[in-house]
Amino acid sequence: MSIGAQSLLSGCPEEISSKLRRSDIGSHFLVEYPDLVTLRELYSYYIKSALNDGGEIVVVLPFYETVDTVRRVLSEDPASIDVRKYEKEQRLLIMDSLKGYFGSVDGLMPFVKQTVDHAKSSGRRGVTVLGDMGSFFYYDKEDDLVGWEMNLPRKFDIDLKGFCLYHAHDVKRFSAEDKQKLFQHHSKVVHIIPSPLAS
């Protein structure tokens, strides 16, 4: 399926993390990951850089792992960050994807916009949202997911980077038509390849 070669990125987690870090404010990318080990590596590199060097606020919405697992992963190599400190400073917000996307009738965006406003007023550079879309599949809401994505802009006009995380097995659940629609709606589609040294 052609999605336009200019919009496709692929690489190992560390490379992709650097590319995501260098992406423009407003980026809205679809990130397809092959397994949890690879995803953990990606967000570890990304979050470490965004918090330590970038002065950003990061919102993580895991689905196939718990909030506590994300905390543990981030406190270990390669991120090795002080998770408690960043959470206390409200620079790192980790929330179960089910609660994030389905916890309120208005969905996630009001919370994200509020966080972007908070970032601005507290002198931060912006907000990154790393949201696992697995919660939509859990509720068999593939159609709602396509609708949700299509309602988001291809590029955000606020200080936000949105990376929609899809497990490769979940991507297989889309019809060819929906998959193409989704891929074309994101400004880039990113495929993460497992690191050669990953166990």
Added chain:
Amino acid sequence: LSKSQTILIVDDESDIVEPMKLWLQKKGLNIHTFTDPLAALEYFKNNSNSVDIVLSDIRMPRMNGYEFARRIKNLRSEVRVILMSAFEINHADMARMLPDTKIDSLVSKPISLKSLTKVLDSLPM
């Protein structure tokens, strides 16, 4: 739990299924493990009469554990099904997704291998 029993284990994380497999094999049980619920379902379709217990994670890509359990019970209602999760089990979700399917046990992850053995031992025959 008799030594001749066969258990099918499915969890998307191989780090979870491998220790369970090794531990239960040491106990003399026949263990088949999968990280993909569709592959596990395919195996079960072809071998349903030889599987006594199914142990499945709930949050898995491709097919959640509720749907997997429902399909397993539809294929052979006598097989005993245990669902496991690292998350708090949402009973409302479970009732909605499994209105007519009986789950034999629910376990929280992480579970020690000794506790897992106790859960298996306590299943009704």
